[in-house]
Amino acid sequence: MAPPRRLTERAFVLVLAAFFMWIPPLVGVFSLDGQIFGLPILFVYFFAGWAVLIALCAILTRSLRKVAQSEGP
Amino acid sequence: MLSSELVILVSLGYVGLLYAIAWWGDKRARDGRSWVRNPTVYTLSIAVYCTSWTFYGAVGTAARNGLEYLTIYLGPTVIFLGWWFLLRKMLRISKAHRITSIADFISSRYGKSTQLSVLVTLIAVIGTTPYIALQLKAIATSYTVLTGWENGMVAPVRETISIFADSGFWAAVGLALFGILFGTRFIDADEHHEGMVAAIAFESLVKMFALLAVGIFVCFVMYDGIDHLFAQATNNPDTAKLLQLPENGSARWMTLMMLSMAAILCLPRQFQVIIVENVDERHLPTASWAFPLYLLGMNLFVLPIALAGLGALPAWSDPDFFVISVPLFEGQSMLALLAYVGGLSASTSMVIVATIALSTMVCNDLIVPALLRIRPLRLTERDDLTGLLIFIRRASILAVVFMGFAYYRSAGASDALAEIGLISFAATAQFIPIMIGGLYWKGATKTGAQVGLLVGFVLWGYTLLLPSLADSGWMDPDLILNGAFGHPWLRPESLFGLSDFEPLTHALIWSMSLNTAAYVLISLFTSPSALERIQATLFVDAFSRKGQDTVIWRSSASVDDLYELVERFLGRERAFHSFREFGWEKDTPWRGKGEANADMIAFTERLLAGSIGAASARVMVSSVAKGEMVSLEEVLEILEETSHVIEYSQRLEQKSNELEKAAAELRAANERLQELDRLKDEFLTMVSHEFRTPLTSIRSFSEILVDTPTLDHERAEHFLSIIVRESERLTRLIDDHLDLARLEAGHSDWRAIDVDPRTVLDESVEAVKGLLDRKGVTLSTDLAKQTVMLHVDRDRLTQVFINLLSNAAKFSDPEYPSVSVRGEAIDGGYLVSITDNGNGIAPNELEIIFDKFSRGGKYADDKPKPSGSGLGLAIAKHVVEHCQGKIWAESPPGQGATFRVFIPGQVLGAATVPEKDTVQGPQLGPATGTAPSS
Structure with a gap:
């Protein structure tokens, strides 16, 4: 069975999002003075983004795993 | 300050614990x-990625270049988030081909090429040596820092000890x-080292715990919370710049991201834990988010520790060891000891996995192929090779570790930890083009891969390794400054005049781009061998293929030969188990002198490949396998031939199917003809009888x-009248018959017009009036006012009604004959019922009376009335059916017979129904149940 297209497309977008979030020029945009909750903006940008992507990946992986299993060994 | 005895004791105790766990x-x-x-264990074992470079070096990098240290962990995160696309495929392929190392993986893809696996192994060993040196340096330095902090010692003075x-x-x-002990206990068919994995997973827990402990101490004990720490750092301009991206750091940032993405795939130890040690493909989805989460945890406190170290410690202290020196400075010697143990676990886990992975490669891809080629050794005829293999692997482990040690003792180790690690990363990144290309591009060839890899490696050595060696005084720095042959274009750090980038980016731009270019171009201009083509298909289409590859061997080996071969490499017990399992699974004999089938030979090959x-x-x-192996060209020829044969036989099959179908049609037609013949005979018999x-x-x-x-005139006249009547009957019979024949053949003319069935009925009743009067039949007509227009041939319909009426008159009760006619509009059509009061029709004849020559009223007592042609009802049925109507007879016992004709009306005609009376809907009465519905 072919994996539902939508799922793999979402997974692909997730990877692209992660990659482009973490390379210039986007990282440069967040390299600012100032603070959020007393923390530097860039620091928060990296770690909050990281955590969000991990959470999204965990959610997406649950569905992908089912696809992978129904695909057989 | 901790005594060296205590530190040594703790170190020994910790290593002892590792041994116990393994x-x-x-x-x-x-x-x-x-x-x-x-x-979980799988994820933790992947965390061997976090070596002492992470544990100590990340803090050092953060103290020098700020957030740049994150790139080394963001890259692997991207790769793991995209597990579905790359890692899953690598894993699937490696399981199918029993891949044992990255060298094996690459050489398998390019036609099981020995040259390629040798090249990959060499690069991996050379590239990993600085990395192992880095770990040894970290262990030694952390020990020195821990025991000699107060004396201002920051590094072991190697020259003097x-x-x-x-x-x-x-x-x-x-x-x-x-x-x-734990990497080469036995030669396993699938290269799983469970004890080692257990120890690595444990070490991952320890290093994470230690780093988090130091981080929490720094943030919440040294400072009043992490925001307080950052506030202080912001006030100091030196540290404030660490909170933002370095100026002009884009190119280096990009380089580091790419390098770390490549490293997680290509480092031999990562390949070992992610691919080779994986026992179940279903563990990968969990690791896809759990491993990034681990990295996130490891990195959370790196920047705070660096900032705290920069803020509090004296300027001479090495930022690489802030993790230990900060707690020491704060007087927390036990915390410093914990940090030391964490660093120790980070170093040891890397060295252990890397040496095991490299020893497998050195043994399988370097030494064994070499030994097999030296004919005088007669290695292929030796009895037991497990001992030899284990010896080679143990020797390789020792060699690899002590190469690292030599590097550490002599050179390079003066650099910061991160810089040493990056040199290693850059070497293994050279595998990326041929790996990714091999997974997705079938056209890639072995020659292309070899040349690409060689070009990349040479450029790496020239632009990155040479300057590093020159820095440590191993080489004349003149070459670095002025270029080879004194030509400025050949300066290693600004090759061909490219001088806008720092050395690492510069080296990667040249090595990776020329590597890829050579790989692609040469692949395009060389043609792959047959085996390469097969392997390329197996790799690229890993998911679209069912089952594993079976490379065809011309079998001439006995089962026992194969068994003994495997026994020599895997040992008695493992050979026994593997073969028994195979035999059971495939239900074939797995011992004996019998000839082994191709499947078993392929199985043996895979087993040995492991x-x-x-x-x-x-x-x-x-x-x-004594007969030569079938050459792959031959195999392809056989395949081609076979596919021709298959195609041909498919065509034959198609043809025979068509023939069968035609035969069945003929048979059916024949049966139909026979039936028609029988009907014709029957018909002729009947007609001639009639x-x-x-x-x-x-x-x-x-x-x-x-x-x-002498016959008297009166009688003669009587006879003559009989003759005339019978002639008329004969004429009528022939007319009817011709009529029916025309109807059946569909040749008769139909002049359909819109008519009101009531007028047709009236006319018909009028026409038979004479006959009815003659017989004294009482006729009652009951025509409802409601009607429908019918689109029929008027004369034909009249004929039907006359026929039915005369039949009714004929078969009604001889003494008090009566016939009733009833017409009504129902269900969008017109229903005519003609009832007599005769003897009725036997139930079994209700159907057949509409057949030709079957006369109704065959109750015993009204036999003699053969005055009709016997075709009337058959004609009526034809006419009615031609009008899409229905004709049928009902005969409740003792109530005579009723013939009903239903003809569907025209939709348009129905609109012309005159509505004079209150419409009660069609009066159905007893006819409801038998209302024509079909």
Whole structure:
């Protein structure tokens, strides 16, 4: 069975999002003075983004795993 | 300040604990109750990625370049988030081909090429040596920092101490011993080292715990919370710049991201834990988010620790060891000891996995192929090779560890930890083009891969390794400054005049781009061998293929030959189990002198590939399979031939199917013809019988008239009238018959017009009035006012009604004959019922009376009335059916017979129904149940 297209497309977008979030020029945009909750903006940008992507990946992986299993060994 | 005795004791105790865990993990695995086979342990074992470079070096990088240290962890995160696309495929392929190392993986893809696997192995060993040196340096330095902090000692003074006084030496010895004990206990068919994995997973927990402990101490004990720490850092301009991206750092940032993405795929130890040690593909999805989460945890406090160290510690302290020196400075010697143990676990886990992975490669892809090629050794004929293999691997482990130690003792180790690590990363990144290309591009060839890899490696050595060696005084720095042959274009750090980038980016731009270019171009201009083509398809289409590849061997090996071959490499017990399992699974004999089938030979090859690599396995199997292996060109020819034969037979099959179908049609047509023939005979019999009756009487009366001239006039006239009547009947019979024949053939003319069935009925009743009167039949007509317009042939319909009416008159009660006619509009059509009060029709005849020549009223007592042609009802049925109507008879016992005709009306005609009376809806009465519905 072919994996539902939508799922793999979402997974692909997730990877692209992660990659482009973490390379210039986007990282440069967040390299600012100032603070959020007393923390530097860039620091928060990296770690909050990281955590969000991990959470999204965990959610997406649950569905992908089912696809992978129904695909057989 | 901690005494060196205590630190040594703790170190020894910790390593002892590792040995115990590994031993226990191995034992559980052997007992079949593996503790290692779960996604958590798998994820933790991947965390061997975080070496002392992470543990110590990341803080150092953060103290020098700010957030740049994150790139090394963001890259792997991207790769793991995209597990579905790359890692899953690599894993699937490696499982199918029993891949044992990255060299094996690459050489398998390019036609099991030995040259390629040798090249990959060499690069991997050379590239990993600085990395191992880095770990040894970290262990030694952290020991020095921990024990000599207050004396201002920051690094072991290697020049003045003997090798045996160097803690790095003892670390190397201990780690080599561990690798030997748990990496090469036996030669396993699938290269799983469960004990080692258990120890690595444990170490990952320890290093994370230690780093988090130091981080929390720094943030919440040294400072009043993390925001307070950042506030102080912002106030100091030196540290404030660390909170933002370095100026002009874009190119380096990009380089580091790319390098770390490549490293997680290509580092031999990462390949070992992610791919080779994986026991279940389903663990990967969990690791896809859990491993990034681990990285996130490891990195959370790196920047705070760096900032705290910069803020509090004296300027001479090495930022690389802030993790230890900050707690020491704060007087937390136990926390510093914990940090030291964390760093120790980060270093040891890397060295252990890297040496085991490299020893497998050196043994399988370097030494064994070489030994197999030296004919005088007669290695292919030796009895037991397991011992030799284990010896080679142990020697390789020792060699690899002590190469690292030599590098550490002599050169390079003066650099910061991160810089050493990056040199390693850049070397292994050279595998990326041929790996990714091999996974997605079938056109890539072995020659292309070899040349690309060689170009990339040479450029790496020239632009990155040489300057590093020159820095440590091993080489004349003149070459670096002025270029080879004094030509400025050949300066290693600004090759061909490219001088806008820092050395690492510069080296990667040249090595990776020329590597890829050579790989692609040469692949385009060389043609792959047959084996390469097969392997390329197997790799690229890993998901679209069912089952594993079976490379065809012309079988001439006996089962026992193969068994003994495997026994020599895997040992008695493992050979026994593997073959028994295979035999059971495939239901074939797995011992004996019998000839082995191709499946079993392929199985043997795969089994051997698991312990000595694909290339060597092929050589070994071909040494046993006595007839030569079928050349792949031959195989392809056979395949082509076979596919022709298959195509041909498919066409034959198609043809025969068509023939069968045609035959079936013919048979059906024949049956139909026979049936028609039978019907024709029957019909002829009947017709001749029917014609015979009037003819007989005509003939007999004529004979009487001829033979008896004395016949009196009155009688003669009577006879003549009979003759006339019978002739008329005969004419009518023939007319009816012709009529029916026309109807049946569909040749008769139909002049359909819109008519009101009531007028047709009236006319019909009028037409038979004479007959009815003659017989004294009482006629009652009941025509409802409601009507429908019918689109029919008026004359034909009249004919039907007349027929039915005369039949009714004929069969009604002889004494008090009565016939009733009823017409009504129902269901969008018109229903006519004609009822007599005769004897009715036997139930079994209700259907057949509409057949030709079957007369109704065959109750015993009204036999003699053969006055009709016997075709009337058949004609009526034809006419009615031609009008899409229905005709049928009902005969409740003792109530005479009712013939009903239903003809569907026209939709348009229905609109013209005159509505004079209150419409009660069609009056259905008893007819409801039998209302024509079909």
